[in-house]
Amino acid sequence: MRNPLVMDCGVFTSNYREDMAILHHPGAKLKVLVVLVFFLALPFMVNAYYVSVVNLIGIAIIGAVGLNILVGFTGQISIGHGAFMGVGAYAAGMMTATLGWSFWIALPAGGLAAALVGGLFGIPSLRLKGLYLAIATLAAQVIIEFGIIHWPALTRGPAGMVLPAPTVGGLVLNDDTTFYYLILAITVGAVVFALNLFRTRTGRAFMAVRDRDLAASVMGINLFKYKVAAFAVSSFYAGIAGALWGHYLGVISPEYFTIKVSILFLAMIIIGGLGSVMGAIYGACFMTLLPIFLRETADYFGGGLGGLTHIMLAMQEAVFGLLIILFLIFEPEGLAKMWRKVKDYFKLWPYSY
Amino acid sequence: MKKRGLAVICLLLAAALLAGGCGGGSAPPAETKKEIVIGGIIDLTGPTGDVGSPFHDGAQAYFKYLNGKGGLDGHPVRLEAIDYAYEIKRAQEAYNKLVKSTGVPAILGWGTGDTDALKGFVAKDEIPYLSGSYSEYLTDIEACPYNFVLAASYSDQARIALKWAKDNWPEARAPKLSFVYNNTPFGTSHLEDAKSFAQELGFELVGDEVLDLRTLDATTQMLNLKNNGADFAIIQGTSNLAATVLKDARKLEVPTQFIGLNWAFDEKIVQLAGVAANGYIGVVPFAFPGEDVAGMADIKAYLESKGKGFGDVNQKFVQGWMSAMVMLEGVRLSGGDFTGPGIRKGLESLSGFDPAGLGAPVTFTSESHRGSVHARLAQVQDGGMVYLTDWISYK
Numbered sequence: 001m002r003n004p005l006v007m008d009c010g011v012f013t014s015n016y017r018e019d020m021a022i023l024h025h026p027g028a029k030l031k032v033l034v035v036l037v038f039f040l041a042l043p044f045m046v047n048a049y050y051v052s053v054v055n056l057i058g059i060a061i062i063g064a065v066g067l068n069i070l071v072g073f074t075g076q077i078s079i080g081h082g083a084f085m086g087v088g089a090y091a092a093g094m095m096t097a098t099l100g101w102s103f104w105i106a107l108p109a110g111g112l113a114a115a116l117v118g119g120l121f122g123i124p125s126l127r128l129k130g131l132y133l134a135i136a137t138l139a140a141q142v143i144i145e146f147g148i149i150h151w152p153a154l155t156r157g158p159a160g161m162v163l164p165a166p167t168v169g170g171l172v173l174n175d176d177t178t179f180y181y182l183i184l185a186i187t188v189g190a191v192v193f194a195l196n197l198f199r200t201r202t203g204r205a206f207m208a209v210r211d212r213d214l215a216a217s218v219m220g221i222n223l224f225k226y227k228v229a230a231f232a233v234s235s236f237y238a239g240i241a242g243a244l245w246g247h248y249l250g251v252i253s254p255e256y257f258t259i260k261v262s263i264l265f266l267a268m269i270i271i272g273g274l275g276s277v278m279g280a281i282y283g284a285c286f287m288t289l290l291p292i293f294l295r296e297t298a299d300y301f302g303g304g305l306g307g308l309t310h311i312m313l314a315m316q317e318a319v320f321g322l323l324i325i326l327f328l329i330f331e332p333e334g335l336a337k338m339w340r341k342v343k344d345y346f347k348l349w350p351y352s353y
Numbered sequence: 354m355k356k357r358g359l360a361v362i363c364l365l366l367a368a369a370l371l372a373g374g375c376g377g378g379s380a381p382p383a384e385t386k387k388e389i390v391i392g393g394i395i396d397l398t399g400p401t402g403d404v405g406s407p408f409h410d411g412a413q414a415y416f417k418y419l420n421g422k423g424g425l426d427g428h429p430v431r432l433e434a435i436d437y438a439y440e441i442k443r444a445q446e447a448y449n450k451l452v453k454s455t456g457v458p459a460i461l462g463w464g465t466g467d468t469d470a471l472k473g474f475v476a477k478d479e480i481p482y483l484s485g486s487y488s489e490y491l492t493d494i495e496a497c498p499y500n501f502v503l504a505a506s507y508s509d510q511a512r513i514a515l516k517w518a519k520d521n522w523p524e525a526r527a528p529k530l531s532f533v534y535n536n537t538p539f540g541t542s543h544l545e546d547a548k549s550f551a552q553e554l555g556f557e558l559v560g561d562e563v564l565d566l567r568t569l570d571a572t573t574q575m576l577n578l579k580n581n582g583a584d585f586a587i588i589q590g591t592s593n594l595a596a597t598v599l600k601d602a603r604k605l606e607v608p609t610q611f612i613g614l615n616w617a618f619d620e621k622i623v624q625l626a627g628v629a630a631n632g633y634i635g636v637v638p639f640a641f642p643g644e645d646v647a648g649m650a651d652i653k654a655y656l657e658s659k660g661k662g663f664g665d666v667n668q669k670f671v672q673g674w675m676s677a678m679v680m681l682e683g684v685r686l687s688g689g690d691f692t693g694p695g696i697r698k699g700l701e702s703l704s705g706f707d708p709a710g711l712g713a714p715v716t717f718t719s720e721s722h723r724g725s726v727h728a729r730l731a732q733v734q735d736g737g738m739v740y741l742t743d744w745i746s747y748k
Contacts, residue, residue, distance in 0.1 A: 049454035056446060149536060152545075158538035159490045160469050174477065176453070249445065250473030255466030255538050256441050291443055295435065317398050317438075 022195055039184055043177040051176040053292065058183035059245045060284035062190045064268040065277055066237020069194060071266070072275035073203070074230035075210030076125050077133055079262045080118075080140035081238050086148060086257030088114035088239020089246035093161045094154065096247070103166035103247060110243035111236045117144070118235020125227045141259050148254040160253030163246055179248050186244065190237060194277045197233070206230055210275075271327050273334030282335035294319055386428045389684060389691055391416075391677075392451035392460040392480075393432050394467065399439030400566070404591065404616065404669045405463060408485055409434060411666070411673025412461055415681070418655040425685055432677065433457060441470045452478055459684070459696045461676055462486070465539040468500065475499045479693035481700055483680050485672070487615065487638075488542040492723045499693070501700055501717060503676055503724045504638035505746075507614055508546035511587055512747035513728050514612045514636050515547065518585050519554045530556040531583035531609070533574065533598055535566045535590045543589055543614070550747070559583050566594055571601040579607045588613040595633070596625035603629035610634065612730075619668045623736050630733045634741065638728040639672045639712045641738060646710025648675075675711045679724070682706060683717075713744050 013019045023029045043051050067081050092110030095101040101109075121140040128136050148155045155161065165174035166182065173179050197203040205226045208216035217223050246252040264287060272283020298315070331338055393412065396405035416432045424430055433455055435447035444467035451457045452474075460475075462468045462484035468491060475482045476499050483501045484491070489508040491500045505513065515530070522528050530551050534540040544561075551558060559581035562574035575598070578586060586609045588595050595617040602609065611633050613622070618635025626633070640646055643663035652674060656662055683700030684691060690698070701722075706715045713727035727744040 047453060049449045052449035052453065053446060056442060146536065149538070149541060158541045160538070162473065162496055176449070249470055250477075251470060253466060253469050253538050256470065260440065261442075288442075291438075292446060314398060 020199065022199075036188075043180055048176045051180050053288070055176060055180055055183050055248060057285050057288045058180075058187040059241050059248070060265075060268065060288050061187050061281050062244070063238055063241035063265050064272065064280040064284040065190055065194045066234045066241065067265045068269045068272075068274065068277065068280040069197070069206070069237065070230050070234035072269055072273075072279070073198065073210060074206040074227065075213075076122075076227060076230060077130065078137040078231070078234070079134055079259065079266065080121060080137035080144070081234075081265045082257045082259060082261030083141040083144035084114045084118045084235040084238035085242030085245070085261065086144055086252075086254070087117045087235070087242070089242035089252050089257065090148060090155055090161070091239070092243035093163050093246055093252055096166075097161055097163050103164075107166075107240065107243050107247075111239040114239025114242065115232040115236035118238070119228050119232035122228045122231025122235075125231065126224050138259070141262060145254060145258065148257070155254070158254060160251050162251050163249075165250065166247055174250070183244060183248070186240065190240070191277060191281065194280075198277075202226070202229065267324065269334075271324065271334055273336030276334070276336040278339070279334050279336030282339065286335060290320060290323070386424070386426075387691075388429045388431055389425060390431045390433050390455065390457050391680060391684070392448075392455065392457035393434030394437055394444055394447050394451070394460060394462050394471075395434050396439045396463050397436040399437070401439050401464060401591070403593075403621075404619075405439075405485075407667050407669040408463070408673035408676075411670035411675075412677040413673075414652075414655055414670070415674045415677035418651060419681060421655075421658070425681055430681060430684075432461065434461075437463075437467065439464055439467075441467050444471065445474075448474060452480055458691055458693050459483075459680060461680055465542065466537075469538065472497045472500055479697070481680075481683065481693060481697045483676055483700075485676070486539070488539070489546060490542060492721070494720065494722055497722070499697060501679075501722045501724065503679055503715065504615070504712060505636075505726050505728045506723065507543035507589065509723075509726050509747065510614045510636040510638065510728055511543045511547035511589075512550045513745060514587055514614070514634070514730065515551050515554055515556065515585075516747040517730055517742065517745070518610070518612065519556070522584075527555050527557045528584040529559050529582055531559050531562060531578055531581060531586040533562045533564060533578075533586050533588045533590070533611075535594060536563050537566070540566075540589050543587075547587065556585075562586070564590065564594055564598070566590055568594065568597055571597050572605065574598075575601045575605050575607050578602070578609055579605060583609045585610050585612060588617045591616050592619050592621040592625065595622055596630070599626040599629040599633055612636065615639075615728075618731070620738075621667070623733055631735065633733045635731050635733075636728045637668075637731045637740075638725070639668055639675060640710055641668050642666050642671055644710070648709030648711040651709075652711075671711055675708050678708060678711075679703070679706065679715055 011024045023032060042054065063081065063085060067078065070076055070078050088110040091113035092106040095106035095109055096103055121137060124136045125133055149157055165172050167173065171178065173182055205221045208219065208221055209223060209226055213223055242257065268283035268287045269280050271286055273279025395409040396402050397409060413432055416430050419425060420429055433451065435450065437443040437447045448471050451460060459481040462482050465486040465488045468482065468484040468486045479499060481499050481501060483503060487502055487504050487506045489506040491497050492502050492506055518528065532544060548558060560577060562577055564571055564574055588598060588611055595613045599611060613633065613635045615636060615638055618637065622633065623630045643649065656665065682703060683696050685699065686702050687695040687699035700717050701719045703715055703717045708715065713725040715724040717724060726746040729744055730741040731738045732741050
C-alpha cells in the first residue's frame with residue numbers, strides 16, 4: 001500500500017491502457033471517489049436551500065461545459081447559447097406537457113432538437129469567424145426568442161408552459177433532493193463525456209480547427225463537418241441543461257432564455273478557463289455563487305436591506321464587474337490555471353526548482 | 354503582482370468594513386410576541402430598478418409604519434427582502450433562500466417572468482405570493498393557486514382603456530387602434546385579450562408597433578402609426594418607453610391618442626417627455642402621492658417621521674405600500690395561523706378591503722385571486738395629472 005501522504009514524483013505506465021487513463025495517479029482516483037461520495041451524501045448534510053443552490057450550479061455546469069466545447073475547444077464564438085437552451089427546454093416541454101411523453105425520452109430528444117437547431121445556425125461558421133460569427137449567433141438568439149414569444153400555438157407564447165415533474169417508477173422527482181440526484185448523474189455524465197471527447201478523433205479535430213483551421217483543412221479535416229458538429233454537440237449540452245432547468249422549475253416562459261443567459265455562460269467559461277473542462281466547472285460554480293456571496297456580504301455589513309441597502313447593492317454589482325476585469329487582466333486562463341498553479345506549487349514544495 | 358492582488362483585496366475588505374461600521378442600526382425593542390417575517394424578491398439593481406426601488410421602499414415603509422404602531426396585533430413584522438436584479442435564476446435562488454432557509458410563510462414578489470417561473474414552487478410549497486406583476490396569466494387559479502393579483506390585470510387595464518375610448522368616440526366610423534409594446538412576456542401578456550375585446554367593441558385594428566424597453570428612437574414605428582392613421586394606441590412598457598414614443602410622436606406630428614397601462618404612466622413621464630406628454634392618458638390602478646384620499650394620511654405621517662414629504666416619493670412607493678398593506682391584512686385575517694395555507698385563507702377572506710383610496714378595493718376569494726377589475730384613467734394636462742374618471746371597470 002502506498003503512503004497517501006507522500007507526493008508523487010512521476011507515474012510509471014507499462015501499457016497503452018494505463019497511458020490513456022484519465023486518472024493517472026492512484027491518489028487521483030481516490031480523490032474523485034471522495035468527491036463523488038461527498039456529493040452523494042450532500043443532501044443529508046445540509047438544508048434544502050443549499051441543495052437547491054447546488055442544483056443550479058449543476059445545470060450551469062452542463063451548459064458551461066457545452067459552451068466550452070464550442071468556444072474553448074473549437075474556437076468558435078457563440079452568443080446564442082441561451083436560445084439553444086430554450087430550444088431544448090421547449091422541445092422537451094412540448095413532449096412532456098403537450099404530448100404527454102415520458103421525461104426520459106423528452107430529455108435526450110430536447111437535447112437533439114437543440115443540436116439540430118444549433119447545427120443549423122452553425123452552418124455560417126464555415127464562412128464567418130470571430131466577431132462576424134458572434135453576430136450570426138446573436139441572430140439565432142433573436143430569432144429563437146421571437147419565435148418562442150410569437151408562436152403561441154406551439155409554445156403557448158408569453159403565458160409560458162407548465163411542465164410535469166419527471167417520475168422514476170412511482171417516485172415523483174418534484175423536490176430539491178430528488179432532482180439533485182438526477183442533476184448530479186447527468187452532470188457527471190456530461191463532464192465525463194466531454195473529458196473523453198478530447199481524446200477522440202473528433203475532439204482532436206475540434207482542437208485542430210481552433211488552432212489553425214487552414215492547416216487543419218490541409219491535413220484533411222473536413223472543416224464544415226467539424227465546425228457544424230461542434231455547434232451541434234455544444235447545443236446538445238445546452239438543450240439538456242435547458243430541459244433540466246425547465247422541468248426543475250416546473251414552468252418555462254420566453255423570459256428565461258434571453259441574451260443575458262448567453263452572456264452569463266460566456267463569462268463562466270472565460271473566468272473558469274477557456275479550453276478546459278474543469279475550467280467550465282469552476283466557472284459555473286464561481287458565477288453562480290458570486291452573487292450569493294456578495295449579497296450575503298452586503299447583508300452582513302449593511303444590516304439586511306435597511307439603511308445602506310442601495311449603496312451596498314450598487315457596490316455588489318461593481319465588485320462583480322471588478323472581479324471579472326481583474327480575472328481577465330491577471331489570470332486570463334481562468335480559475336483552472338490558478339488551481340493548476342496551486343497544485344504545482346504544492347507538488348514541488350519545498351523544493352520549488 | 355501578488356502584492357498588488359493582496360492590496361486590492363485589502364482595499365475591498367476595508368471598504369466593506371467601513372460601510373458596515375456606518376450601517377449598524379439600533380437593536381429592536383424587546384417584544385413578547387413572535388416576529389412575523391415576510392419574504393421579498395425585489396429588483397433594486399436590475400433593468401427595472403428605477404421602479405423596483407421605490408416600490409420596495411414603499412413596502413418596507415409600511416412594515417416600519419406598522420411596527421411603529423405596535424406591530425400586527427402585537428407581533429412585530431419584518432420584510433426580509435432580496436435583490437434579484439431581474440434575473441430569473443437569481444429569483445429562484447432568492448426564493449429558495451427565503452422559503453427553505455429563512456422559512457418565510459409568504460412573499461411579496463416583483464416581475465412577470467420571475468413570478469411566472471416561481472408559480473410552480475409557490476403552489477407546491479404553499480407560499481402565498483403577491484407580486485408587482487398584474488399579468489392576466491397569474492389570475493388562472495388552477496395553474497397558480499397561491500398567486501394573488503392585487504390590481505386590475507394588464508388585460509383588464511387594456512379593456513378599461515378601450516371601453517372608455519369607445520364610449521368617448523365622437524365619430525360615426527370605427528376608431529382605428531394600434532398596440533405599442535415591448536417584445537417580452539410582460540409586454541405581450543395583454544395583447545390577445547385586448548385585441549379580441551377591441552374587435553367586440555368595433556375597433557378597427559391596424560398594425561402593432563414593437564419597441565425595445567430601453568429604446569431611444571421610435572421614429573420608424575411612429576411613422577408607421579401615422580401612415581396607419583391609428584386613432585388610439587395602447588402602450589405597454591415602462592415610462593421610459595412611453596416617453597420615447599411620445600417625444601417621437603410629437604416630433605412627427607402623429608395625431609394618435611396614446612393610452613399607457615400601469616407601468617407606462619407615472620410622474621416620470623412628465624419629467625422625461627416634457628410637453629410631449631401633454632394629453633397622454635394612463636390607466637392608473639394606484640393613487641399618486643399627495644392625493645386627497647384618507648390613506649395618504651398614514652403615508653404622510655410616516656414620511657414626516659423620517660423628515661420627508663410627498664415630494665420625495667412617487668406613485669410606485671404608494672404601490673409598494675399598498676402591496677405590503679394587503680399582504681399584512683391577509684396575515685392578520687389568518688387568525689394566528691401564520692403559515693402559508695393560513696395566510697392564503699386570510700387573503701381569501703379579504704372582501705372589498707378598502708385601502709382608503711390608495712387603490713381600488715381588493716377582493717380575494719377561494720375561486721378568484723383577481724383582486725380588482727377597477728382602475729382610474731388620468732391624463733397629463735399642462736404638466737400635471739388630471740383624473741378623467743373615477744374607479745371604473747370595463748364591464
